[in-house]
Amino acid sequence: MSEVYKKFLIPPPKIAPSILSADFRKLGEEVKKVEKAGADMLHFDIMDGHFVPNISFGPMVVKALRSEVSIPFLVHLMVEDPEKFLEQTIDAGADIVLFHVEASPHSWRILESIKKRGVKAGIALNPATPLSTVKYMLHELDMILLMTVSPGFGGQKFIPRMLGKISDLRKLLTMKKLMLDVAIDGGVTFENIEEIIEAGANVIIAGTGIFGQADIEEATMKLKKIANEKYARIISSQV
C-alpha cells in the first residue's frame, strides 16, 4: 500500500491534455476530440523564449479555443515576470493560472493578484527546485505543478527521480491535511502513469502521450482508464 494514500487525502485523477503537441492546423477539432473522450481539463503552455528556451503561443490561443470546449483551462505561464501576463491570460478565459516560483521574487503578490480576479491559482516548480520554496504558500494554493522534465519542450523523457518528489509533496500536504491537486507535467506515458498515481499525483498533464498518438481520443480514454483503475485499487486496498 502506498504510504502517501493513508489518509484518503488525494483527489481523484484528472487528465489534462497539453495542446503543445497538438496539430496546430486543426486545434479546434483536436480539443473537441479530447473533451469528447473525457479529458477533465485542457493544458496550455505559454512560453516566452526567456524563462524557457522556446516560444510557443500567447493568451490569444487560449481565447480562441475558449468557445470550442467547456472543460476548465489550466494555463501554465512559463515566462519571466508573470505579472505582465496575468490580466491577458485571465481575460482570455483561464480557469486556473499556474506560474513558476523561479520566475519572480514576488510569488505571494502574484498569487494574490490571480485570486483577486476570482480564478484559481497554482504554482509550478522546475525539477531541481526544492519543495521548501512553496512550503509557506501551501494553504493559499489550488494546485501545485511539478515539472517532471526540464521545462520548454514536449516529447522529453520523464525524470524518474521526480517520483520521490511527488510522494514527498503528497506526504507534506497530507500532514497539513490539505487535499490539493498535485499536477505533474512532462513525459507521461501509458507505461509510467500508474507509478505517477501511486506516488500521489492526481492531475496528469500529457502532450505527446495524447496529441502525439495516432488516435487522440483513444489515448485520452486509455490514460484516464489506467489512472482511474489504479486510484480505485489503491483506495480499496485501504478500506
Ligand code: DX5
Ligand atoms: C513542457 C510543457 C508540457 C508539455 C508536456 O515544458 O510544460 O506541458 O506539453 O509534453 P509531453 O507530455 O510531451 O512531455
Ligand code: ZN
Ligand atoms: Zn506545461
